[in-house]
Amino acid sequence: MNVQEARSLGTAADEPSEPFFLDRSSFVQWTSVVAAAAAAEAEDVDRQARFPKAAIDAARQQKLLGVQIPRAFGGHGASIFDVTDMCYTLGRACASTAMIFAMHQTKVACLVRHGTGSEWHERLMRRVAAEQMLLASSTTEGQNGGNIRFSTAAVEHAGTEISLVRNATVISYGAQADGIVTIARRANDAAGSDQVLLAITKDNYTLEQSLAWETLGMRGTCSAGFELKFKGTAEQIFPESYDKIHAQTMTPVAHLCWSSAWAGIAAAAVDRAQAFIRKAARGAGGQMPPGAAHFTAARMTLTKLRAVITANLDAYAAHEHDERALSSLDFQSQINLLKVQASELAVETVMHAMRACGLSGYRNDGDFSVDRHLRDVLSAPIMINNDRILANIATASLMSAVPATLRD
Numbered sequence: 413m414n415v416q417e418a419r420s421l422g423t424a425a426d427e428p429s430e431p432f433f434l435d436r437s438s439f440v441q442w443t444s445v446v447a448a449a450a451a452a453e454a455e456d457v458d459r460q461a462r463f464p465k466a467a468i469d470a471a472r473q474q475k476l477l478g479v480q481i482p483r484a485f486g487g488h489g490a491s492i493f494d495v496t497d498m499c500y501t502l503g504r505a506c507a508s509t510a511m512i513f514a515m516h517q518t519k520v521a522c523l524v525r526h527g528t529g530s531e532w533h534e535r536l537m538r539r540v541a542a543e544q545m546l547l548a549s550s551t552t553e554g555q556n557g558g559n560i561r562f563s564t565a566a567v568e569h570a571g572t573e574i575s576l577v578r579n580a581t582v583i584s585y586g587a588q589a590d591g592i593v594t595i596a597r598r599a600n601d602a603a604g605s606d607q608v609l610l611a612i613t614k615d616n617y618t619l620e621q622s623l624a625w626e627t628l629g630m631r632g633t634c635s636a637g638f639e640l641k642f643k644g645t646a647e648q649i650f651p652e653s654y655d656k657i658h659a660q661t662m663t664p665v666a667h668l669c670w671s672s673a674w675a676g677i678a679a680a681a682v683d684r685a686q687a688f689i690r691k692a693a694r695g696a697g698g699q700m701p702p703g704a705a706h707f708t709a710a711r712m713t714l715t716k717l718r719a720v721i722t723a724n725l726d727a728y729a730a731h732e733h734d735e736r737a738l739s740s741l742d743f744q745s746q747i748n749l750l751k752v753q754a755s756e757l758a759v760e761t762v763m764h765a766m767r768a769c770g771l772s773g774y775r776n777d778g779d780f781s782v783d784r785h786l787r788d789v790l791s792a793p794i795m796i797n798n799d800r801i802l803a804n805i806a807t808a809s810l811m812s813a814v815p816a817t818l819r820d
């Protein structure tokens with residue numbers, strides 16, 4: 413058993429009550445069923461800008477929505493390695509399905525890591541596993557853009573009852589989700605950066621659509637804007653403050669899962685470019701078409717992209733339970749830069765793939781069209797804008813030493 417497999421089969425906190433043997437290849441098999449459903453409807457999902465219902469239904473049937481929940485709470489205790497592999501596989505089939513899955517798994521990771529020990533959140537974990545609930549994310553608010561570490565809407569407290577009204581500019585699959593994990597200001601008199609994280613379920617909130625989702629790509633994520641109104645109980649607030657959850661879980665897991673989904677899109681474009689170059693070479697008696705160099709470049713950037721993701725996966729997994737290491741300036745810079753690098757490399761890869769295919773790639777139809785991949789992957793640099801991340805990291809980068817050796 414290798415390190416990844418050992419991690420995948422559970423940690424001490426995830427001890428099964430009785431012997432349980434899960435072959436990791438089960439995850440691969442379950443994911444391939446979902447990927448097949450996603451691929452079958454990908455074009456229509458994109459064209460109609462509709463939710464990928466068949467794919468998410470298949471994910472429910474294969475129990476993938478609760479796969480990360482510890483076995484003690486009814487899930488399979490899948491590791492970050494397993495989940496990112498799933499994001500990659502789904503990204504090859506349908507970008508919107510992969511991104512929905514990536515966002516859901518990020519919320520589940522917060523629940524697992526920061527909800528264990530809280531009765532309300534443990535109950536929700538059991539529900540996610542048993543009912544295969546789909547969790548959405550609400551961080552973007554008003555005109556705040558990707559400034560997640562600042563909230564305007566505050567939790568109102570009335571004894572143990574709480575309420576929240578939020579101008580949620582974007583909630584992907586908000587209308588289809590069974591619950592939302594949202595940030596908010598701790599209380600009316602709290603600073604914008606004094607935030608909490610809440611898990612809320614469909615029975616205690618309403619959504620009124622305020623903005624449509626008519627976009628270039630990622631059309632199936634159905635990321636409309638909503639006025640979110642919630643009434644519930646104080647126990648729905650995660651015990652730890654959001655700044656810790658943000659650093660230790662939300663950012664690393666989001667960036668790893670998103671990057672894996674984008675790498676999947678890039679891989680799908682490379683697949684098409686390879687098929688095109690092969691066909692062109694066959695048709696020319698083995699003579700390589702002029703676009704072949706772009707195909708090689710696409711392979712090269714895909715290799716770089718995968719290497720960046722796997723290096724960051726190893727770094728995260730090595731410190732997954734070490735709060736200090738995860739909160740360190742170096743790790744935070746690295747995991748934020750992963751998002752920037754992965755998104756740029758994914759776009760570069762798809763661009764090379766399109767140029768390898770030439771007009772056949774540029775077309776909206778045909779077996780070698782890279783149109784959907786390009787439109788979908790262009791969301792990557794703006795999903796928490798890379799400029800914002802680079803500007804935010806500037807000070808931290810100035811403070812950390814330039815490595816003196818190659819491997820440090």
Ligand SMILES: Cc1cc2nc3c(=O)[nH]c(=O)nc-3n(C[C@H](O)[C@H](O)[C@H](O)COP(=O)(O)OP(=O)(O)OC[C@H]3O[C@@H](n4cnc5c(N)ncnc54)[C@H](O)[C@@H]3O)c2cc1C
Nearest residue numbers: 549550551552557558582584630794795796797799800803
């Ligand atoms: C496919 C997709 C799905 C999404 N799903 C969700 C979801 O489910 N829930 C959710 O809450 N949000 C979601 N979002 C929104 C996302 O989390 C970000 O909030 C959003 O992408 C920020 O967009 P923005 O460009 O308006 O904002 P900003 O980040 O504010 O950027 C606006 C402009 O300002 C510039 N800028 C901002 N800050 C700086 C800076 N410091 N230095 C230099 N330039 C700067 C940027 O370059 C950019 O041009 C989604 C986004 C996408 C693309």
